[in-house]
Amino acid sequence: MVKTVVSTALPIGERVVIQKNRITPEGGERPGMKRLCLCTGTHGDELEGQYVCYLLADRIQKNLRCLKGVVDIYPALNPLGIDTITRGIPMFDLDMNRIFPGNNVGPMAEFVAGRIIEDIKGADCCVDVHASNVFLREVPQVRINEKTEQTLVPLARRLNVDYIWVHANATVLESTLAYSLNDAGVPTLVVEMGIGLRLTPAYCEQLADGLIALMAELGLWDGEVPAVKKPVESRDGEVHYCNAEQPGIFVPAVAHGCQLRKGQHIGDVLSPLTGRVAESILSPCDGWLFTLREYPVCYAGSLLARVLGGADA
Amino acid sequence: MIRDILYTLDSPYRAPLEITGFRFGKGEKTVAIVGAIRGNEVQQLYICSQLISKLRALEAKGAITSDNEILVVPSACPYSMNIGKRFWAVDNTDINRMFPGYDRGETTQRIADGLFQHVRGYSYGIQFASFYMPGDFIPHVRMMETGFQSTSLANLFGLPYVLVRHPRPYDTTTLNYNWQMNQTNAFSVYTNQTDRIDEVSAKQAVDAVLRFLSRIGVVRYHCHNGFLASVIDEDQLYSITAPDGGIYRGICHPGDEVTRGDLLGEILDPYTGDVRAPVVSPTEGIVFFGYAQPLVMEHAILYRIIRRLHG
Numbered sequence: 001m002v003k004t005v006v007s008t009a010l011p012i013g014e015r016v017v018i019q020k021n022r023i024t025p026e027g028g029e030r031p032g033m034k035r036l037c038l039c040t041g042t043h044g045d046e047l048e049g050q051y052v053c054y055l056l057a058d059r060i061q062k063n064l065r066c067l068k069g070v071v072d073i074y075p076a077l078n079p080l081g082i083d084t085i086t087r088g089i090p091m092f093d094l095d096m097n098r099i100f101p102g103n104n105v106g107p108m109a110e111f112v113a114g115r116i117i118e119d120i121k122g123a124d125c126c127v128d129v130h131a132s133n134v135f136l137r138e139v140p141q142v143r144i145n146e147k148t149e150q151t152l153v154p155l156a157r158r159l160n161v162d163y164i165w166v167h168a169n170a171t172v173l174e175s176t177l178a179y180s181l182n183d184a185g186v187p188t189l190v191v192e193m194g195i196g197l198r199l200t201p202a203y204c205e206q207l208a209d210g211l212i213a214l215m216a217e218l219g220l221w222d223g224e225v226p227a228v229k230k231p232v233e234s235r236d237g238e239v240h241y242c243n244a245e246q247p248g249i250f251v252p253a254v255a256h257g258c259q260l261r262k263g264q265h266i267g268d269v270l271s272p273l274t275g276r277v278a279e280s281i282l283s284p285c286d287g288w289l290f291t292l293r294e295y296p297v298c299y300a301g302s303l304l305a306r307v308l309g310g311a312d313a
Numbered sequence: 314m315i316r317d318i319l320y321t322l323d324s325p326y327r328a329p330l331e332i333t334g335f336r337f338g339k340g341e342k343t344v345a346i347v348g349a350i351r352g353n354e355v356q357q358l359y360i361c362s363q364l365i366s367k368l369r370a371l372e373a374k375g376a377i378t379s380d381n382e383i384l385v386v387p388s389a390c391p392y393s394m395n396i397g398k399r400f401w402a403v404d405n406t407d408i409n410r411m412f413p414g415y416d417r418g419e420t421t422q423r424i425a426d427g428l429f430q431h432v433r434g435y436s437y438g439i440q441f442a443s444f445y446m447p448g449d450f451i452p453h454v455r456m457m458e459t460g461f462q463s464t465s466l467a468n469l470f471g472l473p474y475v476l477v478r479h480p481r482p483y484d485t486t487t488l489n490y491n492w493q494m495n496q497t498n499a500f501s502v503y504t505n506q507t508d509r510i511d512e513v514s515a516k517q518a519v520d521a522v523l524r525f526l527s528r529i530g531v532v533r534y535h536c537h538n539g540f541l542a543s544v545i546d547e548d549q550l551y552s553i554t555a556p557d558g559g560i561y562r563g564i565c566h567p568g569d570e571v572t573r574g575d576l577l578g579e580i581l582d583p584y585t586g587d588v589r590a591p592v593v594s595p596t597e598g599i600v601f602f603g604y605a606q607p608l609v610m611e612h613a614i615l616y617r618i619i620r621r622l623h624g
Contacts, residue, residue, distance in 0.1 A: 008558075008610065008611045008612055009557050009558030009559075009610065009611035010558050010610055010611075011558045011559055011560065011583060011608035011609055011610060012558070012559075012583045012584075012608070013583065013584070016610075087405060088405070092445075093399070093407070093445035093446075094445055094483060095483075098482070098483045099483070105552045105554060105614070106552060106554040106555075106612040106613060106614045107446055107554075107610075107612060107613050107614050108610045108611065108612040108613055111554075111612040112612075133404070135404065171482050171485045172410075172482050172483060172485055172486050173482070174482040175481065175482040175483055241417075243417065243418070243419070246323070247323050247324055247325040248325050249325070271325075272325075297325055297326075297403075298325070299322065299323075299324065299325070299403065299420045300322060300323065300420065300423060301418060301419045301420035301421075301422065301423040302419070302420055303419060
């Protein structure tokens with residue numbers, strides 16, 4: 001059943017409406033039932049989660065007898081952003097994923113953020129799906145703040161992702177949806193996969209399998225459970241960053257997700273004007289290329305690749 | 314006056330980004346002043362230009378006291394200003410959410426670092442800032458509550474209000490916050506415009522900074538005393554939000570005194586012009602912030618009122 005989570009008036013004859021699809025078992029919802037929330041679309045330029053929402057709803061609805069709890073699917077936490085190909089909320093300065101847990105007073109974006117948190121509170125688990133950005137392609141991964149490592153890593157292992165990255169806490173990240181929900185007692189996993197403004201169907205299928213496995217783990221599903229991958233797990237210190245030092249266009253020489261040897265050629269930053277190689281990018285270590293730049297134009301500082309040292313995925 | 318290029322970033326398709334600084338006096342790093350960090354902060358750029366003009370004249374007549382250096386950086390983002398974008402146009406990131414910066418990080422982290430390396434280490438830091446919500450303020454000095462803030466120093470600007478903000482997580486990457494974390498007394502000076510020039514409040518800001526510089530003994534400058542500031546806690550401001558969306562007609566403005574029941578504004582039906590919702594003051598006080606856009610969404614903050622408390 002499609003429900004309205006929060007609705008607020010826009011200036012001229014329209015309301016912005018954040019909706020969820022509540023899927024309940026054949027016998028209906030009962031007190032004490034477990035609840036999983038799948039949310040996505042906080043950043044309007046990240047679309048991979050849209051297909052994941054469809055796939056999960058479709059799988060559950062085709063096997064509704066296997067559902068033993070409640071699943072809430074929130075496909076668009078920032079519907080205006082998705083509709084306008086805008087990462088943030090149009091006409092609002094702050095990143096929507098930096099204003100949680102929101103505010104009952106306002107402005108509109110913070111009011112909406114507060115209502116989203118209230119709606120999800122009490123769930124047994126939440127999965128927040130992101131899609132990198134328009135610049136970088138990522139393998140399916142779960143990113144976990146070290147403060148919540150003990151609770152979340154066992155759940156993340158069920159999600160059928162390639163990689164679990166436990167990262168250090170940063171104050172600025174204390175205003176994300178995931179941080180706020182974890183703080184409110186809802187174990188929340190952040191998935192990053194694919195690339196902005198596009199769908200990667202294979203990754204979406206992979207995560208949908210993982211969501212079914214997670215539901216089984218949580219006692220929400222007693223149907224067939226897909227086999228899940230054993231993810232690579234790491235902490236910050238093992239991740240190496242390759243940033244451009246020169247402006248130009250980046251042309252990769254290797255495939256995303258490949259294994260690299262230290263010193264192996266990852267790609268070049270080229271000058272279209274002079275026809276020269278401005279910079280050659282070499283792997284800083286033996287490892288796994290889990291992030292690779294897709295958008296070619298770069299400045300000094302543009303992230304080109306991340307390599308997980310020593311990993312064999 | 315010494316004009317320096319503080320930071321340069323090469324571009325694939327444009328002339329290099331240059332952040333320009335203007336130094337006055339010499340000796341101890343006393344005051345750093347930063348204008349526009351966002352591309353639409355035209356008023357903030359203008360204020361710096363007027364301040365540089367004044368400081369140049371003061372320096373020429375020997376009115377900058379010995380062993381004090383003042384650095385003014387009018388714009389950290391000429392690239393965005395030149396193309397009418399508020400943020401870094403390539404990835405829409407906000408340089409004022411990237412401090413203290415990182416010289417090996419992403420592009421805007423490098424720009425923030427490039428600026429911060431030059432403006433850190435001063436005893437005082439002044440930023441002409443703009444807010445993340447559209448609207449007008451009473452000119453005031455804003456500071457983060459970090460344990461290092463000094464409201465008595467903020468009083469030296471002689472503006473009517475000093476506002477103390479409890480930092481939220483997203484504030485921890487602003488210039489003001491990081492200045493304070495690096496033992497610089499940091500002040501953000503807000504006037505009532507951002508993307509348009511308001512001569513009156515720009516002059517008020519220039520006068521406030523010169524008054525501050527005079528009172529800390531950095532310049533010899535005669536000016537009127539300004540105000541004895543009221544110090545207010547941002548959390549104590551009373552927020553009035555829009556009860557509906559529509560065309561907004563503001564009636565009261567920053568600085569106005571209001572009493573309970575006063576009509577502050579109206580939200581009109583955008584098609585018929587009928588009053589859809591009156592905006593009425595629930596309290597007595599002074600308007601500190603007023604929304605200033607013709608269209609409004611429900612829940613937008615229309616006013617922030619400094620409540621008058623009766624003893």
